[in-house]
Amino acid sequence: MVPNKTGTQAVLKEPHIQYVFDLLKANALRGRRVMVMVLIRAESETAAETASRLQSLVRSTDVLFETDRPDERGVLLPMSGTDEARGFLNRLFREAGEMKAAVLEIIHPDTELSTSLMRMQSAIDSEEEQVTVLDPFGQRPDEEVKVSVLDPDPLFRDVLGKALSHLDTPGARLVVKTFGDGRSFLESGWTASAHPHLIVMNDLLPRQNGLDVLHALRSLPNDGKFTILMMTRRNSEEDMTYAYESGADGYLIKPFNLRLFEAQVKRLLTRLWS
Template identity: 40%
Template sequence: MPIINYQVLEPFYRIWQSNAVRLRMPTTVIFIAPYHNQKMQALPEVYQADFTQFLSEHVRQTDVIFEVPTMGWIGILLLGSKENEAYRLLERLSNEYQASERFFTLEAEKISFKASITEIRQADITFEQILTTAQTALGQMSETQELVYIPDYRQAKREQVKVSIIESDPLMNRIIKEVVQNLPLSSLDKEIRTFVDGEDFLSSDFYQSPHNHIVIMNDVLPRKTGLDILASLRSMPNDKKFVIYMMTNRNAESAMIDAYEKGVDYYLVKPFNLKLFSAQLKRMFESLW
């Protein structure tokens, strides 16, 4: 595993993190500060090189190992991994290092290390910010403390999702809206709008924004039908932003197949169980966001 300077890593990290956040993947950074003796002095250069080489030989193939020469630190970038995976990796590295006879002591004093773990779920956090935060956290550790978790960037920023409910029956319209409103989604802000027919929806600009958009609609509607709406949405260049539920009284196999072939994601035959529908919606949101 090649070892790179952290400054070379910065451009790669920015590109990776932008895509990771978009795909809802975590990134975790470990900073390791090796030292020896009770004064916690930095390792001499030859031992630092050996320690870094040991780490490079024992990390996973998907991990990126780098150096921060000004601080004498070694870092590990764990792509698509959470902080608990980083902890298990550190635990394994520590055990394998302790069992290694390659280099165990420096002038009869045990070589040890302190470490920080930072899980990142935000796209706009720079590598310098992560490094500075870790420097502060490691500097504040007590003599007996070996590991610190840094929670500053673990929480993903809230995103907005739009929900359109298109149903001519006022009671059903209100019930579906209440189901969506009551969904416990911690990372999303839902903007919900109801429509009584297809023309009302298609003449609005509510669905034109780039936000991810859930459409829950009846198949039979005044003026524009559910299939008309479906055709319009699926003809848009960014139609992948839509998740479309079709409610219907028809349970014929041919009608279901036709709806799915035209782009429906979920087909709901009335009457349907609202608790199951709520659970399905919640699972759908969690899988996408």
Template identity: 35%
Template sequence: MRTTFVSNGLEERPQGFYERKPFVLFIAKDESEVWNMEQVLVDEHRFLYAVTSEWKQVELSLHSQIPIVIVLLHKDGEQVDPVIDAMIRQYCEYYKVSVVVCNRERTVEQPRLFNYSFANPYDKKDLIELVKKLIQLRSTSYIDLETGLLNQLFFERVYKWQLAACKRTKVPFSLVFLSLHSYDEWKVLYDSLTLREIKEEWIDQIQEKVRDSDFVFSFGQENEVILLLPYTGGEEARSFLNRLENDSKPLRVSHDDTESSVDLQISGVIVEIRQSSAEHIEVTRKAREMMASIEVSSVATIEDYVKKEVEPIKVTIIEPDDVFRHVLVNLMNRLEMEGFEFVIKDFEDGQSFLDSDYYQSAHTHIVILNDILPQRSGLELVYELRGMPNTNKYLITMLSTRRAEEDMIYAFESGVDEYIVKPFTIHLLEAKIKRLIRRYR
């Protein structure tokens, strides 16, 4: 008894169609420098590639598809663009991508990082062999050999990256766990080869629908594909699944000389993540438990990680007048904004603020100060803050009786974000503080 797979009216696919080829990114000022080397590898059908020299194109390439090897090709005397160099270093820190530096001068100057290799750009044969070895090493490290999709190791690295981006940008991402609803029935009806070909066709349909920035994983479960959709909320993820199901193409399988149609009905679990504390092990466990409880082809949602995290924001009030300082402190204590918690401290003068360690923080820091202060003026304090590392974290509002246009312009040019002329209403100050936070967060 033999079961054979029949494609849905399509031409028979060439051998190796389902192989996910590795992606190598070349960075070179002159594409002709790359041609001889990449032509050898392309002829062997070993990899996909891209060539660029502009940092924006490098950034686009890194976000569109994950390279497993990056090759920096430079002639003697040329230096790598510092923006590109920094971008690659940060990228490699998360994804552990191999980097090959091809410049005899840089082999001496470049610090020897654990994932950096060095090659003589004039010895093309050795360079090609090195790239081949790194491709093989990284492919087996990051690719699930059963499906050709990205594996658990790579999932953990991408997940970590997305959590960091979520914390920084406050934009969610979503995980989508998918399975073929009738898979257990097919295991009884069809042989393993047919099952594999059905699954490969299903994966291929998924790959056609995902964006270049999305990731498709497979690990730990026979009948499961996991999608990671960056910068995507739960509603967008559900819309994607609706399109995937509506555009799904039925397959015909031949079994005991009888052809039948196979509908690729899916069950899914969507997990929208807005919390940087969400551990991937816990998220995966909950999604798989919910998937196991789904009895019909449908899509469920886990909302445990939808609530936004509360971000602490430091508030410093610097005002010499005791009564007015007390009024400002009460205002900030009453101020409520969803997703933010205000930690407030007040000072009589700017020097005592600088002498404390309160200004040291990686969090957003609102500074409300009078322009006239004991010891050091408000503008002197602004100069001090704007000269510190990560100065953009300070959102500075200056209160002043000076209403001349040149005074305001001078304050803004000195680094003040908001300038409020006395007298003013507390409601106006509250509105401006809220707008300032929304603008920068």
């Protein structure tokens, strides 16, 4: 965490902090990230002094805010976890007098600001530890991951689609669709989404071949959401090199072992939402 060198971070108040909290929470959860809220209570200095210390430590992306207690200040740390929050507090405690703090990871969309602050204030009141890490509210909801199979062979397409549908993928809910040609896939509207999207696609397809589809996907605004595996029967280094240079993430040589393919996809999907 790189401190904000300007030291001019504004301290938000209600109702602005509620709006910012909801916005940062939505952005963090949409990206499968964690946001951390830190509540700090100073016992030997004024709130203004605490705010001044915090302003010298926070990043430009962090958010300082007031609570209903004059001796408290809160900090929202987007895209950070508990370890980053502890490091932040260690730096603060080295410079400050007696303080206590509570830390809460935000991992569920139903986590409310007011309820969370009450929990954190209660923890500071009741716990003897200088820093209390609270259990987050709820469990991280499953991520919807789109999966598309593009292959001209209906039997192979069906087998591959069913295998992917039955994959055990904790933390992710796979929604699988199959397509027999490239054009129907591109015209389906199935690609217009912010969800992670795994595409397993044959290089030769009717109406619009796989490489053309690959180029079309990589030209879309949300192309970062696509993980694209090309399938081929031609073990050609030149073709593979061209596909990788065009944006493919992997290559599968037909025929391939289905169980090995499932293991590869599970590993790949884990990286998508972890």
